[in-house]
Amino acid sequence: MTSRKTLLTALLAVTLGSFAAVGHAASDTIRVVTDATFPPMEFTQAGQRTGFDIELTEALAKEMGKKVAWTDIDFKGLIPAIVSGRADAAMSAIYITDARKKVVDFTDPYYAGGLVVLTKKDGPIKTLKDLDGKKVSVQVGTKSVKFLQDSFPKVVRVEVEKNEEMFNLVEVGRADAAVTGKPAAKLYAQHNPTLTVLPEQITTEEYGIAVSKAQPELTKSFNEALKRIKANGVYQKIVNKWFEASAK
Structure with missing residues (x-):
């Protein structure tokens, strides 16, 4: 009786789960x-x-x-x-x-879209090659992290949880640049005149x-x-x- 009751209970759970799905x-x-x-x-x-x-x-x-x-x-x-x-x-x-x-x-x-570099207008980074050896902020879990790992292994990555932190680090000078998506970088630079986006786009992404x-x-x-x-x-x-x- 117990095993039969257990079987019926299991079947009912599966059925209800299927209906829920x-x-x-x-x-x-x-x-x-x-x-x-x-x-x-x-x-x-x-x-x-x-x-x-x-x-x-x-x-x-x-x-x-x-x-x-x-x-x-x-x-x-x-x-x-x-x-x-x-x-x-x-x-x-x-x-x-x-x-x-x-x-x-x-x-x-x-x-x-695509990846670009956000940096200080009067800073040392003028081209992509200038990233080597510099502190670059990136958001955890984004393609920017792997890009820097593969293409610029000499970069000192500063990985942060939030996009805003990434930009703030550049603005206050705790990072030399940020690598991120073009739309966000362009908008941030428009509202922060000390910053600029390098004209050389890193990648084109969809x-x-x-x-x-x-x-x-x-x-x-x-x-x-x-x-x-x-x-x-x-x-x-x-x-x-x-x-x-x-x-x-």
Whole structure:
């Protein structure tokens, strides 16, 4: 009797779990994680999330007839949150890389960016070669870390958790430069006249929305919605608002 009861309990748990999974897959809400510390892509203003990625995601969800449930976590935790099932997707200026594609799926690219160097205008770094032997701040979990490891092993990396810390270290002179994404670096330099972005771009990268491999239909829906908002002009309006230039 006991073993039969245990078996029935186990079967019931599996059945309920299956119903829960189906129910979530059919939900009208997409659980999206972000690290809202990377203006103009995602940041908080007056206590509200805003930025290019935030508006684009909301526009895509609206086109899909869905709502977005946002959760803020550190950048290094974005992919693990998807893999563990705590989130359906991550939207946070994430470069599409082969390493990341092993554990999550990506939508079609939604914007072209790349790595650049932010430094003091009157500082010693004028070209990429000048990075050797200097202190360079990078955000943990980003492609900047591996780039410096591979291309500039003589650099003294100063790894920080938050994007803001990375920029602040350069501004106060505790780092000679920062290697990060072009949109954020350009915006920060515009508001801080002592800083500049080197004209020589390190890499050209493409941003994508990271999606759970268990939800291929969600990736497909994102891609279809992206095509539609590009066709109807919504996408370009968002691009113009945040970058005042045509998207690549």
